[in-house]
Amino acid sequence: MNEVNARIxxxxxxxxxxxxxxxxxxGVSQAYISKLFxxxxxxxxxxxxxxxxxxxxxxxxxxxxxxxxxxxxxxDSTIISKLSxxxxxxxxxxxxxESYLKLGEEQRKVxxxxxxxxxxxxxxxxxxxxxxxxxxEKKQNMSQNEEDSIEKELNAYRLELEAEKKGRTxxxxxxxxxxxx
Numbered sequence: 001m002n003e004v005n006a007r008i009x010x011x012x013x014x015x016x017x018x019x020x021x022x023x024x025x026x027g028v029s030q031a032y033i034s035k036l037f038x039x040x041x042x043x044x045x046x047x048x049x050x051x052x053x054x055x056x057x058x059x060x061x062x063x064x065x066x067x068x069x070x071x072x073x074x075x076d077s078t079i080i081s082k083l084s085x086x087x088x089x090x091x092x093x094x095x096x097x098e099s100y101l102k103l104g105e106e107q108r109k110v111x112x113x114x115x116x117x118x119x120x121x122x123x124x125x126x127x128x129x130x131x132x133x134x135x136x137e138k139k140q141n142m143s144q145n146e147e148d149s150i151e152k153e154l155n156a157y158r159l160e161l162e163a164e165k166k167g168r169t170x171x172x173x174x175x176x177x178x179x180x181x
Contacts, residue, residue: 002044005036007064011057011071012037026052076101 012022023033026049035043045053054061058075062068072078076098084094100108 009037011059025056
């Protein structure tokens with residue numbers, strides 16, 4: 001079996017579809033696909049079939065022909081799917097990203113300008129600024145409280161160890177008095 005056929009089998013297995021579905025999507029018979037999949041097959045798909053496979057299944061032609069690069073062509077939707085998984089995006093998040101990517105350069109500029117002006121307005125609003133300061137102050141207090149809590153726990157542990165040590169010392173002294181007496 002030649003390498004192109006082996007890569008076609010890999011596509012087929014990755015997509016997890018039936019031979020008949022695969023054949024129908026590229027407009028060939030199931031018998032043709034079966035011949036490609038045989039171990040001793042010397043049949044090589046034509047350029048037309050290779051291009052159909054690449055077009056129909058979004059396969060990277062360089063990969064199919066020569067084994068270079070990734071199996072599938074990454075388009076906006078596959079990239080967004082990866083981001084969605086990585087950053088736990090919900091359907092609204094995905095729609096926002098998809099819609100933004102479909103905008104033209106000028107439309108994106110309008111949105112960015114609006115976001116900048118909104119951020120500027122928020123930063124200049126005293127009521128919001130005070131709230132922001134309160135949040136920062138609370139974070140600092142929480143950090144201080146956490147440090148105090150850790151310090152208290154360390155002191156309690158230190159006292160416990162000292163008491164344990166004194167108890168051992170008392171036991172040893174008590175045993176000495178008994179042996180002397």
